[in-house]
Amino acid sequence: MEVTSKYIVIKTSIDGKPQESDFEMKTQPFSLSLKPGSKDIIIKNLYLSIDPYQINRMKTVSASQKASEFSIAISPGEVIDAYGVGKVVASGNPEFQENDYVVGLISWGEYSTSQGSMLSKLDPMGFPLSYHVGILGLSGLTAYAGFFKVCKPKKGEKVFVSTASGSVGNLVGQYAKHFGCYVVGCAGSSNKVKLLKEKLGFDEVFNYKEETDLNSTLQRYFPDGIDIYFDNVGGKMLEAAISNMKSHGRVALCGVISEYTNAEKRATPDMINVIYKRITIQGFLAGDYMSLFPEFVTTTVDHLRTSKMNVLEDVSVGLEGLPSAFVGLFRGDNIGKRIVQVSQI
């Protein structure tokens, strides 16, 4: 059986802030049955993770960067791979059966084809499928591994999280609170501030857009200094955080969204501070911590079942809204995990 499959592409490379007009929807004939002997898996895409880091793959890059192991460039006009949840339509791979739910690398489209190496069978464990894109998926693992393995927290330590209402930041704050840390977040609207304090239990949250001197702001919230800074934003906030770190403080670099679309905004941290305070700044990717997945899922499922953690999701419906959902990330439109539901089950 052949269908017409819609998918989203970039029209050209994107080097500044993305606009909806940078994207277009294309269609292609797509066969839902396998050729004899094929080992492919054909997937109907259900939920797609919408992540800021994808912009780094959309930039104009040199040949050497294209070959980089770290971030495979997305070419204009081509299918864009992305993390998500889908359902198997047909499979020539004995590990996957028709109607299995799967999670892993699918694509910004209605259907995906996979060889299975970046895909896992998914047991929803009674939770909504969308949870497996966010809190029980890579966003969750990023927060869990980044906080527990990169930041190496001790109970009672003072933690600062930027983009605290984002997909990862809100989870870091919740893990840190349950672990016994003092947690301050920053976000970009009064709604987000209220939500993080009242619903997620952050000790303090401030709206960075209302602050004129981030250095003083952080001094006010951390009069004795910051032990752990979980950075999702980079730029001036990273500089201010480094100026306010305690001795032996740790900075986990998860993302630097303010720098993704404008290299002019790069942080110029005071490295004299980094030396005298013996600060560690560590970049990390969740992919290095896949062995932690079972522990992370067990802990997080337990927190969800005992209502110790809250889920912040921002789900829009329909592939055609994907460009808008993606572009909005860079305006801070999302509250929590941004997800596009491509299709009903």
Place this chain on the structure above:
Amino acid sequence: MEVTSKYIVIKTSIDGKPQESDFEMKTQPFSLSLKPGSKDIIIKNLYLSIDPYQINRMKTVSASQKASEFSIAISPGEVIDAYGVGKVVASGNPEFQENDYVVGLISWGEYSTSQGSMLSKLDPMGFPLSYHVGILGLSGLTAYAGFFKVCKPKKGEKVFVSTASGSVGNLVGQYAKHFGCYVVGCAGSSNKVKLLKEKLGFDEVFNYKEETDLNSTLQRYFPDGIDIYFDNVGGKMLEAAISNMKSHGRVALCGVISEYTNAEKRATPDMINVIYKRITIQGFLAGDYMSLFPEFVTTTVDHLRTSKMNVLEDVSVGLEGLPSAFVGLFRGDNIGKRIVQVSQI
């Protein structure tokens, strides 16, 4: 017995590059005998360590910075404490006896008074006393701890050292070579380049003053990337090194001399690189690794006795030349450990 003791002070705080005219020599009457009941130690200063970091203590600072545990500000007109080797003239402290050699915190002057907490008895072990200021002293420990504990090297890894002819850099390069790494250094003159390659065994050394694009330079010396960057300089070199790191690369921040006297020169490293390559940037101070001192000394003494390590010293004689020796550090005048010999034994 009372003598006239000469000492060096700063006339005012120093915020840019230091000039000799920023310093002056003062004298004070100084008693070489102790008051009855005193537990002090009176020391005749012999060799003084001349270190760039002292400039950070000479800057105009706020009250809160003055109270910092990291770097106690030096006030104009007052005695400046510094690492060095001396000889005990009189002691009310039972741990120290007259004529003992000591190493630790003494001062930029002819004599020092100590309570003993920042002082150790010194066994020269048959080596020149000056070695205990440099290669067998804090510079050595800084190189040893920084390389082995902060950089966590593996045999065969590719190491880049900036200010490679400096007091710490030259030792890092030598430790790294003996450990089995590939070592590239940079320095600021053809003499230094020659010395590092021919005498100290660096694999490659370049004169950074002859390079116009540090990024390309490092690409040339490290076509497959840098595993370890031991940074003594900060600024543009740090940026270029980060751009050329391998995955899971480690940057040990030992000093950022290019930024000490000019905050405009601060590095703006590409944090996207730090994330995708999972780079760790770690500031450190040798003071945190004092427990490593016995191991460091044993290893280094063995290397010296078997002529596996070379000593690069730059010793000038006379306290009156100290300001010039210090100021010259910021022009890169020194080759190896800069030391002022205050007095004959």
